[in-house]
Amino acid sequence: MIVKAYAKINIALGVTGKRDDGFHNLDMIVAPLDLHDSIEITAMPAGYDTLVTCDACELTTGDYNLCTIAVNKMREFFRFKENFRIHIHKRIPMSAGLGGGSSDAAAVVKGIMTLLKLKTTETDLIDICRAIGSDVPFFFKQKPARVRGTGEILDPIFINKRYYVLLIKPTQGLATKDVYMKYDENVPESREVRPVIEALKAGDDTDLAHAMFNDLEPAAVALCPEIAAIKRSLKQEGLELVSMSGSGSTVFALSDRLARLEKAARKNIKPEYVVLLTELKK
Secondary structure, three states: OEEEEEEEEEEEEEEEEEOOOOOEEEEEEEEEEEEEEEEEEEEEOOOOOOEEEEOOOOOOOOOOOHHHHHHHHHHHHHOOOOEEEEEEEOOOOOOOOOOHHHHHHHHHHHHHHHHOOOOOOHHHHHHHHHHHOOOHHHHHHOOOEEEEEOOOEEEEOOOOOOOEEEEEEEOOOOOHHHHHHHHHHOOOOOOOOHHHHHHHHHOOHHHHHHHOEEOOHHHHHHHOOHHHHHHHHHHHOOOOEEEEOOOOOOEEEEEOOHHHHHHHHHHOOOOOEEEEEEEEOO
């Protein structure tokens, strides 16, 4: 079977504090995109081990791959004996702040639930997803949400408009750990996400442009200055809803006018950029 694993963007990302375990508490507005990987899952006969492969050679497919972790966590909970061949058809750029790895893992959970006809409560499923990775619960639900804590608190939000999305990722990716380490060197004052929620609900782009923010952006720009250059380029095209997703390095622009994004995309097609057009998945 094939399961779609959708990317995401952070329309707002606030860091609200560092925990004793080293992780950071967050307050985010996250929306899924139509851009997706395709996860091909096949149940294997007895005697075969689980194998994860990918058509992107740079993806680590060993025990630390989140898809492998997803199978192991599900096996711990459900006690099944089956093994699987899992192949990732990769379209979501990696080290990009778009959540591809976590989304792939959530798709594996959904696929195995369907293949083995497993049943449990939504609470248990969210707990399994949390054990795999902090972003995985969001990708399991795949709905626009305010996401808090380390990713375990999800409240649905309403997005009034149909937004198209331009994604531009420089060649240099960023490791989440490195960005947070840089962030901790100079912690900025965070902002409230409530104005973002209200602007999305009202469909007010002017308010949304003023409300959007990403607390990790200064740290990411320090590690990858090209992020700032991409933002300048998009704003010079008259696009106002421009920000960085996650811990970077992808910059996105939102608009309800596809032609404006297509024009900006053409001007930013360069060998050192990955340029993609998609839309928000409501």
